[in-house]
Amino acid sequence: MAPLSTPKSGDALFASVERVNAELFTLTYGAIVRQLITDLEEVDEVNKQLDQMGYNIGTRLVDEFLAKSNVSNCVDFKETADTIAKLGFKMFLGVTATVTNWDAEGTTCSFVLEDNPLVDFVELPDTCQGLHYCNVLSGVIRGALEMVSMKTEVTWVRDMLRGDDAYEMRVKLTKQVPEEYPYKDDD
């Protein structure tokens, strides 16, 4: 019998996918944010729209992640968070996140990013101080987790564009829907 496949390393995973230049991505993302600010005017609306875009993207990316990473079932939220931080971020952005600040119940943690390709060359003007520039990322996490039956709330608690020393997203598991299998063992 062939051995069960083991998950790839983050580096191997990142090397195995098609890639484009990070600066092109950064500038393209910046163009979206600028466009939304022009169109929507309200910073809160821009935050909402970026989160929704991220959610839609996350629900799609999870398929590529599962197909390429050889990750099958994570046993719990903790393992899922580690997998996203070490493999998911690496596979899509080329960087890794640190998982930290777990609560006692093991249902809330933080992803901390020190390197964030989304924000190269970005400076927020004074008029955009309420903007969560990277809200697309928290949306991606939320969307991807929902596809594997985990409902979450994701909020930014540190943001270098606002003068903090790192990027930190707080991820709270609010509901875990048991997966339904399309077959039964005794069929």
Added chain:
Amino acid sequence: MAPLSTPKSGDALFASVERVNAELFTLTYGAIVRQLITDLEEVDEVNKQLDQMGYNIGTRLVDEFLAKSNVSNCVDFKETADTIAKLGFKMFLGVTATVTNWDAEGTTCSFVLEDNPLVDFVELPDTCQGLHYCNVLSGVIRGALEMVSMKTEVTWVRDMLRGDDAYEMRVKLTKQVPEEYPYKDDD
């Protein structure tokens, strides 16, 4: 004396830059296009906006290109077009273009792309038949060339999303401004 540096190959150049996952880029670009369609309603306006975004991006990317590629002065429009096709496309999108269909004056040519990371998974609904989905690319070319003193008009003549067999952009040099050097030889 150190030898003059020679331009890098497209592969070496692409390997030397920071990169992100192509699917993330594709989905992010798709999110912009969808947002613009929702906001602007008119397909012609969307085309115009994508071109303008591309122009802005192109004026920025040219700096990274010149800094990393070791390309210095191209002798004429023909060499410039070849450099964009072989090195520029490779450095940013990871694909190369073919330069073809030169006119007799050597001022108009086509870039043909068979592989185009922008359009993976994209299908245009019937309501978007006039959309130039990849207009950001033609804008990038126009913006980048303007930064090296070449005014161009760039139009799509073939588009696989419209049923053609490849992507073909027609690039017409309309004006070449002689470069002004910030110093004189006999200063």
